[in-house]
Amino acid sequence: MSVIGLYVPGTGPLHRIAAGPKLLALLVIGAALLIAANLWAALGALAASLLLYPLVGLHPRRALGVLRTLWPFLLAIGVFQALFVGAWTEGARLCAQLAALVLLANAVTLTTRVREMLDLFERLARPLRRVGVNPDRVALVLALTIRSIPMVATAWRAAREGYRARGLSGRPHLLVVPVIVQLLRMADATGEALVARGIDEDTRT
Secondary structure, three states, X not given: OOOOOOOOOXXXXXXXXXXXXXXXXXXXXXXXXXXXXXXXXXXXXXXXHHHHHHXXXXXHHHHHHHHHHHHHHHHHHHHHHHHHHOOHHHHHHXXXXXXXXXXXHHHHHHOOOXXXXXXXXXXXXXXXXXXXXXXXXXXXXXXXXXXXXXXXXXXXXXXXXXHXXXXXXXXXXXXXXXXXXXXXXXXXXXXXXXXXXXXXXXXXX
């Protein structure tokens, strides 16, 4: 089971908060970190996001699992900033910001039922019906987006297992292409499943 993006039943503080306030708080925190653009603020947010898990009743291994999945991407960002931009502090800030926001977003999805989240997005999209937007389709797109989080983790785990089975080591960049190929296959299978269920019929007439 993936440690990312799966609802965990519970009665902790975050479980008792509605989806709207949680997503609004996540948006505010993300905006504040981007506006501040400060290394210490990013590191503080990362530390706070790690402490949040046990405080709200989530096992710390879930936070560590997120970081274990993210570290190759974070490493790539840090190396790129250090080599091509010449600012290792900027790379550290970006990595800390990204890790903190992913951890916080994961905590939200772990403590919020998908149905509750989709109902919220559907309500928010209703005013767009006046300009021809279907709120049900908006909810569907968001549901697929949420579902893609554990799909990415699954693709990464499969690529890593194949990487180890071939006896490779020290070249994590070789995992990127297999992950992309696996995600494209998953996306194609999802599209075929939607068409088979008639989800896209009204757009074809």
